[in-house]
Amino acid sequence: MEQRRICFWHSRRNRTRSYQLTTHRLKPSQYAILALVGICAPLGDSFLARGMKQLPSISLDHPLVLVAAVFHPWIAAGIVMLICFFACYLTALSWADLTYVLPTTAFGYVIIALIGRFWLNEQISVYRWAGILLITVGVGFVSQGPSLTEKDLPWKDAPETTSEASEAHS
Amino acid sequence: MMPALGTGGVNPWLAAAMIGGVAITSTIGEVCTAAAMKSIGDLDEIRARSGLKGAIVAVLTCPMFFVGVGFLAIAFFALLLALNHLNLSLAGPASASLTLVTNAIAGKIFLKENVDRRRWISACLVCVGVYLLAH
Numbered sequence: 001m002e003q004r005r006i007c008f009w010h011s012r013r014n015r016t017r018s019y020q021l022t023t024h025r026l027k028p029s030q031y032a033i034l035a036l037v038g039i040c041a042p043l044g045d046s047f048l049a050r051g052m053k054q055l056p057s058i059s060l061d062h063p064l065v066l067v068a069a070v071f072h073p074w075i076a077a078g079i080v081m082l083i084c085f086f087a088c089y090l091t092a093l094s095w096a097d098l099t100y101v102l103p104t105t106a107f108g109y110v111i112i113a114l115i116g117r118f119w120l121n122e123q124i125s126v127y128r129w130a131g132i133l134l135i136t137v138g139v140g141f142v143s144q145g146p147s148l149t150e151k152d153l154p155w156k157d158a159p160e161t162t163s164e165a166s167e168a169h170s
Numbered sequence: 171m172m173p174a175l176g177t178g179g180v181n182p183w184l185a186a187a188m189i190g191g192v193a194i195t196s197t198i199g200e201v202c203t204a205a206a207m208k209s210i211g212d213l214d215e216i217r218a219r220s221g222l223k224g225a226i227v228a229v230l231t232c233p234m235f236f237v238g239v240g241f242l243a244i245a246f247f248a249l250l251l252a253l254n255h256l257n258l259s260l261a262g263p264a265s266a267s268l269t270l271v272t273n274a275i276a277g278k279i280f281l282k283e284n285v286d287r288r289r290w291i292s293a294c295l296v297c298v299g300v301y302l303l304a305h
Contacts, residue, residue, distance in 0.1 A: 029214075030214075090203070090207055090213065090229060091213045091214065093203060093204045093207040093208070094207040094208070094210060094211065094212050094213040094214075095212045095213075095214065097204075097277065097281070097283045097284075098200060098201065098204040098273060098277045098281060098283065099273065099274050099277040099278070099283050099285050099289050099293065100289070102200075102270055102273055102293075102296075103270065103289070103292045103293055103296040106270070106296045106299070106300060109299075109300060109303050109304070110303070113303060127302045128302065128303050130299075130302050131298075131299040131300065131301070131302030131303030131304075132299070132303060133299070134295045134296070134298050134299030134302065135295070135296050135299035135300065135303065136299075137295055138291075138292040138293070138294075138295030138296035138299060139292070139296065141288060141291060141292040141295065142288060142289055142292035142293075144288070145286065145288045145289065146284070149281075149282065149283045149284040
């Protein structure tokens with residue numbers, strides 16, 4: 001009888017769990033990491049471009065000049081931003097699908113364009129406004145759905161089974 | 171005669187091959203990196219359990235991660251090659267937006283991700299949006 005009760009409890013919990021996982025939602029901290037992925041990559045590229053333009057043209061005959069360029073403040077800032085981007089990107093891929101992360105982080109392009117418009121007073125053409133609108137709609141669309149396709153991953157089952165076993169035992 | 175759409179005088183088929191090469195190598199890199207991170211597990215949990223050093227060790231001891239990074243490096247040099255021959259206004263947005271679509275296809279086939287109608291529509295909207303924004 002006790003065994004049957006535990007089995008029933010397990011199946012009920014599994015049903016609840018599978019529902020929760022198929023409607024997988026992200027925590028605010030995870031949204032923050034996705035935002036960092038979107039912002040750090042274009043900012044890092046911009047910093048690198050700004051730094052490289054301040055340097056004299058570099059010939060391949062003198063590759064050591066490239067090493068010295070790393071210590072230029074804008075280039076160093078760009079490298080730091082790109083390291084932040086890659087760390088956040090890897091973290092995001094560890095708990096969300098690739099097909100969720102890529103469209104969601106494309107919102108960074110929109111942020112950069114808006115910074116250019118309202119901070120640097122750059123002109124944005126109608127085509128660019130159309131692009132901003134499409135990306136915003138696309139990101140809003142994908143972020144309403146589940147972020148992770150649930151599969152039988154060994155690292156996912158191990159802690160769940162332990163907690164279930166301890167709960168069933170208690 | 172076929173018009174050269176910002177190909178900088180390069181044969182359009184060669185231009186398409188260059189942009190396709192960037193998209194394919196980039197997609198292989200992204201898929202391998204994503205597969206590596208899924209096999210490692212949630213990095214937030216690993217960091218909470220073993221600290222930042224443990225998370226870095228977990229990533230650096232995964233061979234698939236280095237395969238992914240290797241292909242991403244090849245994609246970077248392929249993009250440099252494309253930029254050397256094509257106009258930035260074509261090669262940049264075209265490769266970025268094409269990569270979104272090829273990633274959706276590869277994610278469905280190789281990573282067995284649930285790419286439902288919502289994700290297809292979103293990938294296509296963002297793809298066109300990135301092209302318009304960067305063009």
